[in-house]
Structure formats: structure tokens, C-alpha cells
Amino acid sequence: MAKQTASAASADGGRRRDGAGLGPKRVFEGVQAVKESTTYQAIVEEGQIKEARKLILRHGKRKFGRPTAAVARALEGTEDLDRLERLSDRLLTAASWTELLDAE
Numbered sequence: 001m002a003k004q005t006a007s008a009a010s011a012d013g014g015r016r017r018d019g020a021g022l023g024p025k026r027v028f029e030g031v032q033a034v035k036e037s038t039t040y041q042a043i044v045e046e047g048q049i050k051e052a053r054k055l056i057l058r059h060g061k062r063k064f065g066r067p068t069a070a071v072a073r074a075l076e077g078t079e080d081l082d083r084l085e086r087l088s089d090r091l092l093t094a095a096s097w098t099e100l101l102d103a104e
Helices: 002-011 024-036 038-064 069-076 081-090 097-102
Strands: none
Touching: 024 038, 038 069, 038 081, 038 097, 069 097, 081 097
């Protein structure tokens, strides 16, 4: 494989096409552009939502016991990250799954 890479580089005047020849500034600019894209931001938010649900379920199980199917569906159906963060905060004071979810 090393021969193929060297051959490809020679045929292209010594420039590499795999990005290894880019300077650190150009690579950083590319990373910044990706981070600023709406697609990337949506993917990150989706991960945050998933983790918030996971945290609420994990801590809620320890405090309230296993959630009912209705509670689990309600949490899975919640797509609003701000609401999930408020639910996470209320885990400290709520006395039950019902109280946790009905407070809003």
C-alpha cells in the first residue's frame, strides 16, 4: 500500500490528496466550518437529548423505581432539550414519576 501512496503522490507532483498535506490552519478552518453547520449542531443536540433522557431514567429509577410504560413513552417523546433539563433538575425534589412529569 505504501507503494501506491508514493506513486499517487509522484503522479500528482508530490501533493497528497488524503488531506495530510494541509496545514494546521486549513484543517482547523474545516473543523470550525463543520461545527458551525446546522447539520452538525442538530446531531449534537440529538445526542444531548438522548443523554438527558438516559440520565433522567437512570436517576429516576434509583429514586422512584422502574417507570411505567406511559412514563417511559412520555420521556421518549420529549424532544425539547430545555424541558429535559428542567425535568433533570426536578428529580431532586419530585416525589414520584407522576409528580416529575406533571409539574409542567
